[in-house]
Amino acid sequence: MPVNPEAVARAGDRWIWIPDGAELVESDELLFVRYPWYRTPWQLQRMTTTRPVETVLDEGLARLREADPDATAVTAWVKLGAPEGLDEALLARGAAYDETVDVLGLDLREGLPDLEPGPAEVRPVASAADVGAARRIDLAAFGSAPHDAGADADARSARENAESCAAGRGGGFLARLGDEAVGAGGVTIDGDTARLWGAGVLPEARGRGVYRALLAERLAYGIRHGAALALVKGRIDTSAPTLRRAGFTAVGQERSYRLPLDAAT
Incomplete structure (x- = not known):
């Protein structure tokens, strides 16, 4: 069944990730979020205004500099x-x-598409070792990963993830080939929408169906917990083509820019 492009676009605009420990600089017109483990910690995640864009942007950047004088750059979406x-x-x-992502949606009301996943076993992150493995995969796949806060913090994160998955809210998943963790990704249930995020596969394990296995398990999880729509933002040169082949429909694109704060005026 075709997705409603306007509904997918609205769901995509509502999707702003604010993890525990993030810092915010915000107003009614824009929102900056500081993600501690990203190469450019501050990201402009929202701008909605009827005033001149240049005025709102300059005011926002000035407010950001005041809040964090040490900030050197912003990733603006x-x-x-x-x-x-x-x-x-x-x-x-x-x-x-910087990059472009497709905003893609898939109607889940008719069930799981035939993805022909590979042999990887996919399960929720459930131990401190799983958290560490997911962090290593994130670093290899994306060049950034959550900070290693130690074994106790990893164990706590694993317990919280397992509880969230069991409660139907979603969480992080890990894919294994044999005993080796080779892929990671997550899903968050937001009403009737399953938001898919952060899927990455180790370079040496690509081409073996690991990404499709991660996709299939997270979609199945969404269906089990009442999701009618799957939403994902896929990089146009990596995951987006795979998602299109899996039946997702792209409804538009989002672009990111790296803005050095010493260059902005």
């Missing part, structure tokens, strides 16, 4: 609902293009 002209305003202030 231009989402589907962003005001017209935000790309141009960022480039005019010295930003450099």
Whole structure:
């Protein structure tokens, strides 16, 4: 069944991840989030305004500099609902293009698509060792990962993840080939939407169906817990083509820019 593009776009714009320990600089018109383990910790995650985009952006950057004088750069996301002209305003202030993701949706009301997953076994993250393995996979796949806070913190994260998955809220999953953890990804249940996030596979395990296995298990989890729509944001040169072949429909694109704060005016 075809997805409703407007519904997918609205769900995509509502999707803003604010993990425990994140810092916020926000107003009614924009939101900056600080993710401690990203190469550019501060990200512009929302802008909604009827005022001139340049004015709102400059005011927001000034507020960010005041809140964090040591900040050196911002990753700015231009989402589907962003005001017209935000790309141009960022480039005019010295930003450099970073990446593009497709916003994709899949109707789950007719059940799980035939994904032909590989032999990987996929289970929720349930131990401190699992948390460490997922962190290593994130680092290899994306170049960034949550900070290693120690065995006690990893054990606590694992317990919380297992409880969240059991309660139907979602969480992180790990894929194994034999005894080796080779892939990781997550799903969050938001009402009737299953948000898929962070799927990555170790380079040496790619081409063996691990990504499809992760996708199939997370979609099945969403269906079991009442999701009618699966939502994912996939990089156009990596996961997005696989997701399209799996039956997802792209409804638009989001772009990110890296903006050095000493260049912005």
